[in-house]
Amino acid sequence: MELDERKLTILEAIIRTYLETGEPVGSRTISKYTALNLSSATIRNEMSDLEEMGYIVQPHTSAGRIPSDKGYRLYVDHLVKEKTQQVTALNSLMIYKTNRMEEILKQVVRMLAANTQYTTMISAPSYKRNKVKFIQLSKLNERQLLNVVVIEGNIVKNHIIDLTENIDEESVLKLNLLLNTRLNGLTLADINLGLISNIKEEAGIHSEIISEVLDTIADVIRAETDEDMEIYTSGANNIFKYPELSDSEKASRLITTLEEKDLLADFVKDTEQKEEKGDTGIQVYIGEESPVEAMKDCSVVTATYELGDGMQGTIGIIGPKRMDYEKVMNNLKSLKTSLTEMFKEDKPPENKVDSGKK
Amino acid sequence: MELDERKLTILEAIIRTYLETGEPVGSRTISKYTALNLSSATIRNEMSDLEEMGYIVQPHTSAGRIPSDKGYRLYVDHLVKEKTQQVTALNSLMIYKTNRMEEILKQVVRMLAANTQYTTMISAPSYKRNKVKFIQLSKLNERQLLNVVVIEGNIVKNHIIDLTENIDEESVLKLNLLLNTRLNGLTLADINLGLISNIKEEAGIHSEIISEVLDTIADVIRAETDEDMEIYTSGANNIFKYPELSDSEKASRLITTLEEKDLLADFVKDTEQKEEKGDTGIQVYIGEESPVEAMKDCSVVTATYELGDGMQGTIGIIGPKRMDYEKVMNNLKSLKTSLTEMFKEDKPPENKVDSGKK
DNA sequence: ATTAGCACTCAACTGTTTGGAGTGCTAACA
DNA sequence: TGTTAGCACTCCAAACAGTTGAGTGCTAAT
Numbered sequence: 006m007e008l009d010e011r012k013l014t015i016l017e018a019i020i021r022t023y024l025e026t027g028e029p030v031g032s033r034t035i036s037k038y039t040a041l042n043l044s045s046a047t048i049r050n051e052m053s054d055l056e057e058m059g060y061i062v063q064p065h066t067s068a069g070r071i072p073s074d075k076g077y078r079l080y081v082d083h084l085v086k087e088k089t090q091q092v093t094a095l096n097s098l099m100i101y102k103t104n105r106m107e108e109i110l111k112q113v114v115r116m117l118a119a120n121t122q123y124t125t126m127i128s129a130p131s132y133k134r135n136k137v138k139f140i141q142l143s144k145l146n147e148r149q150l151l152n153v154v155v156i157e158g159n160i161v162k163n164h165i166i167d168l169t170e171n172i173d174e175e176s177v178l179k180l181n182l183l184l185n186t187r188l189n190g191l192t193l194a195d196i197n198l199g200l201i202s203n204i205k206e207e208a209g210i211h212s213e214i215i216s217e218v219l220d221t222i223a224d225v226i227r228a229e230t231d232e233d234m235e236i237y238t239s240g241a242n243n244i245f246k247y248p249e250l251s252d253s254e255k256a257s258r259l260i261t262t263l264e265e266k267d268l269l270a271d272f273v274k275d276t277e278q279k280e281e282k283g284d285t286g287i288q289v290y291i292g293e294e295s296p297v298e299a300m301k302d303c304s305v306v307t308a309t310y311e312l313g314d315g316m317q318g319t320i321g322i323i324g325p326k327r328m329d330y331e332k333v334m335n336n337l338k339s340l341k342t343s344l345t346e347m348f349k350e351d352k353p354p355e356n357k358v359d360s361g362k363k
Numbered sequence: 364m365e366l367d368e369r370k371l372t373i374l375e376a377i378i379r380t381y382l383e384t385g386e387p388v389g390s391r392t393i394s395k396y397t398a399l400n401l402s403s404a405t406i407r408n409e410m411s412d413l414e415e416m417g418y419i420v421q422p423h424t425s426a427g428r429i430p431s432d433k434g435y436r437l438y439v440d441h442l443v444k445e446k447t448q449q450v451t452a453l454n455s456l457m458i459y460k461t462n463r464m465e466e467i468l469k470q471v472v473r474m475l476a477a478n479t480q481y482t483t484m485i486s487a488p489s490y491k492r493n494k495v496k497f498i499q500l501s502k503l504n505e506r507q508l509l510n511v512v513v514i515e516g517n518i519v520k521n522h523i524i525d526l527t528e529n530i531d532e533e534s535v536l537k538l539n540l541l542l543n544t545r546l547n548g549l550t551l552a553d554i555n556l557g558l559i560s561n562i563k564e565e566a567g568i569h570s571e572i573i574s575e576v577l578d579t580i581a582d583v584i585r586a587e588t589d590e591d592m593e594i595y596t597s598g599a600n601n602i603f604k605y606p607e608l609s610d611s612e613k614a615s616r617l618i619t620t621l622e623e624k625d626l627l628a629d630f631v632k633d634t635e636q637k638e639e640k641g642d643t644g645i646q647v648y649i650g651e652e653s654p655v656e657a658m659k660d661c662s663v664v665t666a667t668y669e670l671g672d673g674m675q676g677t678i679g680i681i682g683p684k685r686m687d688y689e690k691v692m693n694n695l696k697s698l699k700t701s702l703t704e705m706f707k708e709d710k711p712p713e714n715k716v717d718s719g720k721k
Numbered sequence: 722a723t724t725a726g727c728a729c730t731c732a733a734c735t736g737t738t739t740g741g742a743g744t745g746c747t748a749a750c751a
Numbered sequence: 752t753g754t755t756a757g758c759a760c761t762c763c764a765a766a767c768a769g770t771t772g773a774g775t776g777c778t779a780a781t
């Protein structure tokens with residue numbers, strides 16, 4: 006059987022109506038509110054065909070039809086129109102721009118949730134690939150050193166190192182020199198145990214204490230790199246706006262998933278992979294397509310945003326399968342560019358202090 | 364009417380039974396499963412009295428009784444026994460101890476949620492009252508400075524300062540000296556605009572650039588101080604284990620509250636206040652006693668923990684009114700001491716790197 | 722190919738009934 | 752005087768039956 010023009014029109018009408026009402030839609034409704042001027046009986050025949058083709062399903066006999074995953078997929082791929090969306094509240098967001106990346110992300114994700122009435126997530130960009138710009142060891146006291154590492158994107162990481170024996174100023178100076186000459190320009194991912202032992206060798210291991218400090222720094226950087234992805238969510242309560250998600254069972258599973266950030270990380274990874282493969286733009290996961298078990302009843306729309314320096318993060322919107330894909334996709338698309346723009350014109354965001362503004 | 368021995372026994376039996384079953388408890392149950400050897404009729408008379416006194420209520424005529432807020436209050440104040448609780452999984456927690464305060468707190472709150480099957484929260488200690496130990500400005504390039512502030516408890520804060528004009532090494536040295544002599548030993552709360560303008564005056568305002576840097580640092584420290592309380596929650600899904608909390612309406616409100624950390628902050632503030640007033644130990648908020656509207660159907664049990672240096676945070680357990688107060692209170696008490704101990708023997712936790720351990 | 726018409730299905734709603742758990746009251750009892 | 756047995760009463764919850772209405776599939780006529 007072929008999906009001809011008319012069937013497509015009818016399918017689209019069904020999906021659009023269902024997205025609006027959330028109720029299974031019957032043949033009569035389509036017959037009345039569509040320009041085709043066909044009787045409900047004809048529509049019924051076509052619907053029967055569409056069901057056979059797998060685009061729609063009946064929740065039970067003698068109910069109207071609702072779109073299947075396949076139906077939604079077709080809709081998303083071919084029927085969603087690109088609108089030049091009003092960028093809603095992103096401008097107001099600018100005003101609140103603070104100096105900390107974390108805060109920005111939390112605000113974005115919150116704004117997006119309020120805006121769309123869906124649950125939202127955002128991942129902080131990973132900086133494993135960023136290069137070291139500056140390393141500094143400072144002596145706090147005889148037994149403690151402060152280690153500060155600045156990496157591309159002006160991200161600052163610091164750690165206090167407890168020593169087992171006293172250290173003198175000279176060693177600190179030497180270490181500073183050593184670290185800066187050998188590590189500057191490398192990415193965090195480059196810095197591993199092998200490299201450190203090379204440095205130690207090259208330096209001739211003057212003293213136990215230097216070796217100890219180097220080891221610790223290696224540990225610290227590795228820990229920083231291994232750190233799980235930071236993901237912020239917002240609008241978890243929005244799932245209760247959609248009856249198909251808000252029974253105890255499902256709601257509980259969803260809430261758990263939102264708490265377990267490593268499950269959400271699957272979306273981030275998958276999205277990044279897909280975009281790497283050139284499938285740039287917006288990713289949509291409909292029901293079963295989702296990599297996360299608990300989200301089989303949801304649809305998730307994601308996109309990455311860029312920070313320059315090759316850093317990228319992912320934004321996602323989680324809602325019922327009958328979410329307003331058109332709005333969500335357009336919203337996300339404009340947000341994606343806004344964010345990318347915003348970080349570009351004004352990087353580095355993290356820890357940046359706009360000295361002019363109060 | 365007086366609450367004599369027998370009434371108290373019956374009341375306790377009612378509450379204990381209700382905590383177990385979650386069902387309204389009838390006179391017959393008490394008559395059978397209590398050592399008093401009274402007929403259900405007698406119990407009924409007593410129950411009628413207890414209801415008149417306000418300790419129990421009937422959800423509807425011809426149902427058993429359930430404890431009122433007042434009943435729970437009596438139970439918590441006088442009938443909960445102190446057990447030497449097994450500290451369950453706290454030891455296993457030690458193993459996972461990482462070097463970052465944030466991670467520790469997240470683990471504690473998660474462990475506690477898994478352990479109690481309730482929703483949990485923990486607040487990161489505030490360090491407004493901690494004194495500055497060390498300040499360092501480093502020149503990253505002509506237009507950027509890195510500012511690092513170490514405060515008591517070895518908490519490190521850093522910011523990158525963007526300048527509107529170039530700065531030379533000499534000014535940086537001067538600023539470092541100035542800042543360390545004038546700010547060391549002060550608490551973050553002490554550092555305000557007035558003080559900064561004093562410093563500027565005293566320093567004679569050699570140059571625009573120095574003034575600019577000082578202003579920025581003041582801004583930064585103030586922002587750091589004003590920052591909202593950091594609160595982590597876990598086990599939000601646990602509310603679905605208790606039918607009285609899991610209808611859409613209530614669940615949604617609760618989830619929203621858990622997301623809005625500033626509402627939870629009310630508990631933290633209240634608990635700190637109460638403990639300051641000498642009411643040390645465990646705080647229990649039953650139903651209406653809660654400072655947060657959305658939690659009128661819940662009970663919340665909180666405690667503070669100490670970090671030394673006067674820093675303190677708050678842990679809280681959020682559950683239905685019929686939560687297992689005995690278990691929760693004991694659990695929290697032992698956790699409170701464990702945490703306090705843990706931080707004491709091994710402070711400072713934040714950013715600490717155990718150089719011996721891998 | 723389209724449509725009108727009709728029988729059929731099924732969820733959702735509306736009583737209605739029934740059973741059981743629990744109460745309050747009263748009268749009898751120790 | 753405190754306790755108890757007995758009984759009528761209440762009310763929820765579950766089960767059941769009847770009704771309604773939206774929707775379908777099929778068939779025969781256009």
